[in-house]
Amino acid sequence: MRQPRHVAIVMDGNGRWAKLRHRPRSFGHHAGQKAVRATIEFCLRRGIESLTLFAFSSENWARPQDEVSALMELFLKALDREVDELHGYGVRIRFIGELSAFAPALRERMQAAMAKTQANPKLALNIAVNYGGRWDIAQAARRAAEAVQRGELTAAQIDEHVLARYLALAELPPLDLFIRTGGEKRVSNFLLWQLAYAELYFSDVLWPDFDSAAFDAAIADFSARERRYGKTSEQMKS
Numbered sequence: 179m180r181q182p183r184h185v186a187i188v189m190d191g192n193g194r195w196a197k198l199r200h201r202p203r204s205f206g207h208h209a210g211q212k213a214v215r216a217t218i219e220f221c222l223r224r225g226i227e228s229l230t231l232f233a234f235s236s237e238n239w240a241r242p243q244d245e246v247s248a249l250m251e252l253f254l255k256a257l258d259r260e261v262d263e264l265h266g267y268g269v270r271i272r273f274i275g276e277l278s279a280f281a282p283a284l285r286e287r288m289q290a291a292m293a294k295t296q297a298n299p300k301l302a303l304n305i306a307v308n309y310g311g312r313w314d315i316a317q318a319a320r321r322a323a324e325a326v327q328r329g330e331l332t333a334a335q336i337d338e339h340v341l342a343r344y345l346a347l348a349e350l351p352p353l354d355l356f357i358r359t360g361g362e363k364r365v366s367n368f369l370l371w372q373l374a375y376a377e378l379y380f381s382d383v384l385w386p387d388f389d390s391a392a393f394d395a396a397i398a399d400f401s402a403r404e405r406r407y408g409k410t411s412e413q414m415k416s
């Protein structure tokens with residue numbers, strides 16, 4: 179069975195999961211952590227090389243203050259609790275997004291987790307926080323322009339391959355499979371550039387209910403697809 183090397187997930191549906199149980203939205207975010215653990219373990223078991231999780235978008239700051247605070251508290255606690263275990267499993271943790279917007283305590287823990295795990299050989303776990311696909315493309319363009327200013331690059335040399343080197347997930351395998359839980363069929367400013375030839379999979383399962391059976395279903399769907407990259411089916415078979 180053909181398996182994706184790089185999977186990205188929009189972990190959506192926590193609020194609705196909580197609402198169904200007449201509980202506050204933060205209860206859903208809390209419950210979603212179990213699905214995050216199960217997803218990471220699934221990738222380690224299957225030898226998936228790279229997992230990119232959308233945890234907090236650049237637009238999520240606009241949510242009610244108490245929800246944003248609850249999420250920040252959750253991130254902080256999760257970092258304190260999980261990093262050592264993930265390190266033990268050989269997971270390389272990376273946070274992608276504009277990290278300068280976070281409180282120093284949180285930022286320091288993110289930096290420490292990245293530094294501690296940077297040489298790990300197993301799963302590359304990328305957690306997108308204060309991330310936006312447009313932000314990613316803009317920061318890549320800015321850094322390429324800075325390289326031009328320093329005389330390391332000429333403007334004429336900037337093509338899609340050069341620009342791609344400045345994007346957040348540059349050195350990882352290309353994105354194979356994009357999963358969104360929670361039933362919405364949209365990208366919500368996630369990995370815009372990297373989605374160019376990813377396979378898209380939408381699940382009605384709410385994120386806290388996403389388990390290995392749901393992940394298996396997504397992988398099976400992916401395996402059955404023919405990726406043509408602009409060519410014809412006949413060309414792909416020969």
Ligand code: IPE
Nearest residue numbers: 189190191192193194195233
């Ligand atoms: C996704 O679940 C988690 C975050 C955006 C942080 P939601 O909180 O968006 O849940 P729904 O979409 O309202 O159900």
Ligand code: IPE
Nearest residue numbers: 188189190232233234235366
């Ligand atoms: C996308 O979900 C962001 C994350 C899952 C972190 P949203 O719930 O914010 O997306 P919209 O608002 O439904 O597009």
Ligand code: MG
Nearest residue numbers: 190191192360
């Ligand atoms: Mg949502």
